[in-house]
Amino acid sequence: MNDQSPRYVVGVDIGGTFTDVFFLDQAAGRAEVAKVASTMEDQSKGCIEGIREIAIDPKEVKQAAKDLLDRGAESVCIVFINAYANAENERQALEVVRSVWPNNYAEASSNILPEIREFERTSTTALNAYLQPLISSYLAKLENSFKVNAFEGQVLIVQSNGGVMTIDSAQRFPVRTALSGPAAGVIASTYIAGEAGFHNIVTCDMGGTSFDVSLVVEGESTLAAQTNIDFGMTVRTPMIEMTTIGAGGGSIAWVDRGGLLQVGPQSAGSNPGPVCYRQGNDRPTVTDANVVLGRINASKPMGDKLDCLDVNAAKAAIELQIGSVLGLDVMAAAEAIVRVANTRMAGAIRLVSIERGFDPKNFAAMPSGGCGALHAGALIKEVGLKSALIPRFPGINSALGCTIADMRHDFVKTVNS
Numbered sequence: 001m002n003d004q005s006p007r008y009v010v011g012v013d014i015g016g017t018f019t020d021v022f023f024l025d026q027a028a029g030r031a032e033v034a035k036v037a038s039t040m041e042d043q044s045k046g047c048i049e050g051i052r053e054i055a056i057d058p059k060e061v062k063q064a065a066k067d068l069l070d071r072g073a074e075s076v077c078i079v080f081i082n083a084y085a086n087a088e089n090e091r092q093a094l095e096v097v098r099s100v101w102p103n104n105y106a107e108a109s110s111n112i113l114p115e116i117r118e119f120e121r122t123s124t125t126a127l128n129a130y131l132q133p134l135i136s137s138y139l140a141k142l143e144n145s146f147k148v149n150a151f152e153g154q155v156l157i158v159q160s161n162g163g164v165m166t167i168d169s170a171q172r173f174p175v176r177t178a179l180s181g182p183a184a185g186v187i188a189s190t191y192i193a194g195e196a197g198f199h200n201i202v203t204c205d206m207g208g209t210s211f212d213v214s215l216v217v218e219g220e221s222t223l224a225a226q227t228n229i230d231f232g233m234t235v236r237t238p239m240i241e242m243t244t245i246g247a248g249g250g251s252i253a254w255v256d257r258g259g260l261l262q263v264g265p266q267s268a269g270s271n272p273g274p275v276c277y278r279q280g281n282d283r284p285t286v287t288d289a290n291v292v293l294g295r296i297n298a299s300k301p302m303g304d305k306l307d308c309l310d311v312n313a314a315k316a317a318i319e320l321q322i323g324s325v326l327g328l329d330v331m332a333a334a335e336a337i338v339r340v341a342n343t344r345m346a347g348a349i350r351l352v353s354i355e356r357g358f359d360p361k362n363f364a365a366m367p368s369g370g371c372g373a374l375h376a377g378a379l380i381k382e383v384g385l386k387s388a389l390i391p392r393f394p395g396i397n398s399a400l401g402c403t404i405a406d407m408r409h410d411f412v413k414t415v416n417s
Helices: 043-054 058-070 088-098 118-148 167-172 180-195 286-292 311-326 330-352 369-383 394-404
Strands: 008-014 018-025 030-037 076-078 106-108 156-158 164-166 201-206 211-217 243-245 251-255 261-267 364-368
Touching (some): 008 043, 018 043, 076 088, 076 118, 088 106, 118 167, 156 180, 164 167, 180 394, 201 330, 211 330, 243 330, 251 286, 251 311, 261 330, 286 369, 330 369, 364 369, 364 394, 369 394
Parallel strands (some): 076 106, 201 364
Antiparallel strands (some): 008 018, 156 164, 251 261
């Protein structure tokens, strides 16, 4: 709908035979009337039908959908403020939109989140609509590739709540995949730790871009009802509770205007990657610092793209952009980068433990990701964790979690008592 939509004052007279409805459009100075048969078994039905004759207009909804298509919209979501209590009008509007929409990327908020709180419901439904074209297209290509290669099994997608869902569900509700990768890592860590007799752990997933921390108490991870992502957007869907900071192996080290060394949140990612990857990046990263310090074997890099890492290039970048600015030699500058990264990660661990009333001495660190085990010792010392449990394959922990997760769906609905 648009700003020119009519705003009515409505009067209703429910009689024994007919229900009369009078509409006054105050803005336009126009009056309209409707008369429908009364429904004595439930008089509210006749009232609603009478109002519907003039007011929530399918032609107007259809025209609004066509206008969006003309403006290049790929997906659409419909949100009525009281749809959590009665979704009928929203569903009717959705049917009208789908009659002209050229794809399946049309959804109503009552199907995504039938809960009170219109801001959270709108934000979550809007994000779902934004993700649908991207995720649906990717999953369709993935499924087709499996079929072409004679795969006869079922493809399941991990959700942010730690469970899995079918491709059809993921294409309709892509918002449920938010932070699903780290969630799978928590599932794997919880399972491995339980098998080893550790029931209180802090999962520390340090990848190339971020550091994800979650607390597992007595063998159970915590589900958060909602979370906030970039740009202040709220996502209200059950997800494993975790804290994420920009402190991964690819996080870039830099000196701010005040002369303080910072690490992240910017990341070199996989392309171009750290300086030592020799793919065009000239800004030093945490991985470069670890390579210079000999904490990573430069002759045996992870992955299949490189035969070796360029230690000299990493040294040159650290010396130029960190060491010379702070008055440190290259080794001291590399050590400083690692210490700053460790301090930031320790802060994230304190956030999920001490600040929530849990004593770190009762928890073991469970590092994962390509860089997690490398920093485990420093994190134990800095935070005061009792020990660390290193999985056999820390770099593929999230992938392992995908094989452990069960089929799961969480349903919520507001009930007015």
